[in-house]
Amino acid sequence: MIITVGNTKGGVGKTTLAVSLAIARALSGRDVWLIDGDRQGTAQTAISIRAENGVSPGIACATYPDGPTLRSQVQQQMAKFDDIIIDAGGRDSTALRAALVLSDVLLVPFAPRSYDVWALSDMASLVDEARSVRDGLRSVAVLNLADPGGNSVDNDEAAAAVADVPQFEYLATPIRRRKAFANATGAGLSVQEMKPVDKKAAAELRALEKALF
Amino acid sequence: MAITKPKAKPSQTAESFISGAPDSEAQPKGVRKGNKRQISLTITPALLQRVDELAAELGQSRAAIINMAIYRAVEHGLIKE
Numbered sequence: 672m673i674i675t676v677g678n679t680k681g682g683v684g685k686t687t688l689a690v691s692l693a694i695a696r697a698l699s700g701r702d703v704w705l706i707d708g709d710r711q712g713t714a715q716t717a718i719s720i721r722a723e724n725g726v727s728p729g730i731a732c733a734t735y736p737d738g739p740t741l742r743s744q745v746q747q748q749m750a751k752f753d754d755i756i757i758d759a760g761g762r763d764s765t766a767l768r769a770a771l772v773l774s775d776v777l778l779v780p781f782a783p784r785s786y787d788v789w790a791l792s793d794m795a796s797l798v799d800e801a802r803s804v805r806d807g808l809r810s811v812a813v814l815n816l817a818d819p820g821g822n823s824v825d826n827d828e829a830a831a832a833v834a835d836v837p838q839f840e841y842l843a844t845p846i847r848r849r850k851a852f853a854n855a856t857g858a859g860l861s862v863q864e865m866k867p868v869d870k871k872a873a874a875e876l877r878a879l880e881k882a883l884f
Numbered sequence: 885m886a887i888t889k890p891k892a893k894p895s896q897t898a899e900s901f902i903s904g905a906p907d908s909e910a911q912p913k914g915v916r917k918g919n920k921r922q923i924s925l926t927i928t929p930a931l932l933q934r935v936d937e938l939a940a941e942l943g944q945s946r947a948a949i950i951n952m953a954i955y956r957a958v959e960h961g962l963i964k965e
Binding site: 739742763764766771804 | 896897898899901902903904905906907908
């Protein structure tokens with residue numbers, strides 16, 4: 672399955688989620704290919720750190736910030752992998768658009784903040800455009816950097832706001848703002864691997880993985 | 885008889901969708917104005933005066949004259965043979 676983690680708004684945790692999901696899938700025994708579609712190359716750097724530290728399983732990772740290249744490479748190599756996770760940069764780009772043409776699922780992370788909710792409609796119009804050139808793109812929005820604790824009003828309101836954007840299906844598996852995510856992915860690890868394990872973070876990631884795949 | 889919805893014709897291809905992104909090199913320059921692009925042009929007052937006189941003579945707009953002149957230059961070369 673090909674999943675794109677994308678949002679034209681930056682700073683919503685796309686790379687953190689993409690790296691986490693790729694490693695989570697690899698830990699589940701899948702052959703994973705992580706594609707960094709962002710010129711910043713943060714995902715690629717994180718995976719390099721993982722490789723330098725000799726962490727197993729290793730993750731195949733490639734950087735294609737150019738849309739047409741990303742498309743042709745993925746089309747050529749996709750049969751070799753069980754899952755392909757594409758981290759598209761935080762703006763409208765050829766890489767993001769190429770990813771939208773290829774993907775089975777678009778995962779749009781957003782934080783429970785007004786600016787993030789407003790940006791959903793920009794992403795929605797891009798989804799509409801992508802759907803005009805292809806069929807069967809499932810697009811889901813998930814809360815990322817959500818407030819910790821089960822009864823946050825902001826989390827609930829942000830989740831409810833997704834209903835105003837019919838292009839997205841809301842996934843009720845929020846990822847909360849936990850240091851574990853930032854620290855683990857900074858070291859090229861998933862929260863499941865980072866010792867000591869943040870059990871809540873690991874459970875959130877597992878729930879998201881289950882909802883997606 | 886069930887009613888089937890007509891399938892929307894794809895208004896663009898995957899290629900044109902991808903190359904439509906802001907970071908694409910294929911993007912034409914200038915500011916979009918309808919089907920055209922707005923560019924800025926600096927010109928000497930004397931030449932502008934002559935452009936405007938020619939425009940008045942032909943009953944055309946200034947932009948039309950400039951466009952026609954550019955078209956001739958691009959199509960037939962800038963230097964007379």
